[in-house]
Amino acid sequence: MKLLQIAVTTPLLLFSNVAFAQALLETDPLAAGSNWMQPDQTAIVLANQPNTGGTEGVISSVYSASPGNPITLVMMDFDVPAGRNVRLSRIDADGFVSVNSPAVSASAGVEYFVCSNTVDNLPACANPDQTTGRLWRYLAPIGSPGLTIGGADSSDPSLNLVAANQMVPLTPGKYWLGVAVRWNATDPGANAINGRWNWIQAGTGGIFFGRVSHLFAPALFNVNTWTPFVVLGFNSQDSAARIEALPFDASTVVSSPVPVDSRLAVGVLSLLLLAAGIAATHSYARASDLV
Numbered sequence: 448m449k450l451l452q453i454a455v456t457t458p459l460l461l462f463s464n465v466a467f468a469q470a471l472l473e474t475d476p477l478a479a480g481s482n483w484m485q486p487d488q489t490a491i492v493l494a495n496q497p498n499t500g501g502t503e504g505v506i507s508s509v510y511s512a513s514p515g516n517p518i519t520l521v522m523m524d525f526d527v528p529a530g531r532n533v534r535l536s537r538i539d540a541d542g543f544v545s546v547n548s549p550a551v552s553a554s555a556g557v558e559y560f561v562c563s564n565t566v567d568n569l570p571a572c573a574n575p576d577q578t579t580g581r582l583w584r585y586l587a588p589i590g591s592p593g594l595t596i597g598g599a600d601s602s603d604p605s606l607n608l609v610a611a612n613q614m615v616p617l618t619p620g621k622y623w624l625g626v627a628v629r630w631n632a633t634d635p636g637a638n639a640i641n642g643r644w645n646w647i648q649a650g651t652g653g654i655f656f657g658r659v660s661h662l663f664a665p666a667l668f669n670v671n672t673w674t675p676f677v678v679l680g681f682n683s684q685d686s687a688a689r690i691e692a693l694p695f696d697a698s699t700v701v702s703s704p705v706p707v708d709s710r711l712a713v714g715v716l717s718l719l720l721l722a723a724g725i726a727a728t729h730s731y732a733r734a735s736d737l738v
Contacts, residue, residue: 490691494525496649498541498687504645509629519664522625533692534614539605540626541687545639556588557604560625570623583615648683660686
């Protein structure tokens with residue numbers, strides 16, 4: 448796997464207090480396009496951005512062994528259509544690990560984020576490690592219900608939120624999704640030996656799905672605010688992912704459905720899902736201040 452250096456002089460790409468020298472962007476020679484399962488017939492597809500054969504990917508990884516949990520996160524926007532109340536039911540993402548990285552199966556799991564949108568069309572979670580603007584955060588441990596890792600190099604995570612009991616309720620509007628692999632290390636290490644997962648591009652060869660991915664990487668790459676790929680000088684602009692949801696009747700919500708945080712067990716919210724005439728009940732933990 449050849450490391451692709453980005454010829455951009457902006458200070459956003461300067462490294463800060465790290466003993467390794469890696470670009471934000473890498474290439475994956477195994478990229479062969481997305482091969483996702485067909486969506487459930489009752490599902491609403493909120494975003495469908497398959498990898499069309501491109502090889503560029505941007506690091507999206509969380510490092511858990513260091514205080515503050517260093518985070519390098521990619522987020523993409525998606526929309527819930529007007530007049531629809533939904534609960535996220537499936538998230539597919541395509542990616543790859545760097546050449547010297549352990550496999551995704553050796554990581555702590557795959558971490559998911561959903562943030563609200565600002566008036567400037569940016570993620571409202573200025574720091575996704577904090578609760579402000581963040582509606583949902585969930586670490587799916589390897590082997591946990593609902594999480595499967597597929598793809599040619601076993602690096603494409605897919606989360607069935609129904610099986611994981613994590614169906615996030617959302618009302619119409621724009622939101623942001625982040626996907627990252629969590630590694631039990633302080634940082635990627637020299638040549639990514641501690642772990643590095645890269646979220647691969649979607650469109651290539653002139654294909655662009657219209658959703659410009661943004662990067663937040665303060666500790667490792669001095670990218671201190673949500674910055675679009677195009678500003679960073681990347682050829683690719685969007686990330687390969689598909690987001691599905693199921694409709695629900697907002698009148699059945701017992702209390703406010705957001706924000707939620709799967710890592711907390713403070714209070715329980717019951718929602719009734721009506722899909723294909725089948726009712727199912729799930730529990731949610733309310734979010735509280737993590738800072």
